[in-house]
Every structure is written in C-alpha cells, then in structure tokens.
C-alpha cells in the first residue's frame with residue numbers, strides 16, 4: 001500500500017492511499033476517527049497540496065481558507081459514505097448537505113465536444129478541485145449495492161474491496177491486518 005509522506009506533526013502513524021477511490025481516500029485523511037487517536041492529516045496547506053497532487057488534482061498553492069473548505073466537503077462526504085460502509089444509511093440531513101455541494105460541483109462539469117469526455121471548469125480554489133471527489137462519492141452512494149464498500153474493523157478507514165473474492169478485511173495487511181494476526185496468534189498460543 002502506498003504511503004504518502006504527509007507531515008505527521010506529533011502523530012506517530014502514517015497516511016496511506018488505501019481507499020481505492022478518490023472519495024474514500026479523502027475520508028481517510030482523518031485517521032482513527034471517533035477515537036482518542038484521531039488525527040486530521042489536512043491541517044496545513046503543505047499537506048493539502050501534497051495530498052491533492054498525489055490523487056491527481058494538483059493546485060499551485062493551497063492556503064488556510066482552502067483547509068476550511070476542504071474540511072467542509074470532507075465532512076459531507078464522510079457523513080454519506082461512513083454509514084454505508086457500516087451497513088447503515090446516511091441521515092436525510094447528511095443527504096441534504098451533500099446534495100448542496102454536489103449541485104455546485106455538477107454545475108462546473110461539461111462535456112468536451114472533441115473527446116466527448118467530462119471536463120471541469122478550471123478551478124479557482126482548492127474546493128473546486130474536489131468536484132470530482134463529490135461526483136465519485138455520489139457514484140458510490142447510488143451504486144446498486146454497497147457490498148464492496150467496507151471499513152477496517154481496527155482503524156475505521158474506508159475502502160472499496162477490489163479483490164476477486166471480495167474478502168478484503170483490513171485497510172492494509174501490513175498494518176491493522178498484521179496487528180490483528182499477531183493478536184490472534186498470541187491468544188491461540190496462550191496456555
């Protein structure tokens with residue numbers, strides 16, 4: 001799994017692009033959500049720029065106000081996708097906030113007359129760059145089923161299971177997966 005060298009500050013973990021989808025990798029820029037270990041990776045313009053570049057949405061320069069906008073979009077996307085990854089449903093209020101952002105994202109999308117592909121108006125700020133993330137999240141939400149949308153039972157990062165047998169369980173076998181394996185080995189061999 002690809003580790004992205006975002007500046008961790010005082011935090012001891014690392015950030016990895018493990019989601020398999022743009023929108024899931026954005027959600028995962030908060031590590032260990034809802035726990036004491038919670039860590040937000042997008043609290044500096046430098047980290048935001050590095051993340052955007054890594055996912056193919058480069059911006060010349062991010063600033064402090066971009067962080068606030070991106071955080072708002074991330075919250076809206078998270079409120080939609082995390083419940084689905086937990087076999088639950090987003091609330092109507094979450095859908096409403098998400099729809100508001102999605103509507104303005106879609107207003108910036110056009111069909112290129114030459115290539116007949118989607119193109120986006122040139123971004124004015126970091127939040128505009130996240131338009132494809134909102135559309136990606138919308139595609140996930142409206143998919144026929146959410147069987148492959150999963151959460152890591154240890155750290156709660158989200159991912160789409162692209163394995164053939166659909167049995168991926170962990171964010172990363174080298175991380176949460178190996179910790180769990182070590183734990184079960186210990187319990188099995190304890191007398």
Ligand SMILES: [Zn+2]
Nearest residue numbers: 152155171176
């Ligand atoms: Zn994990």
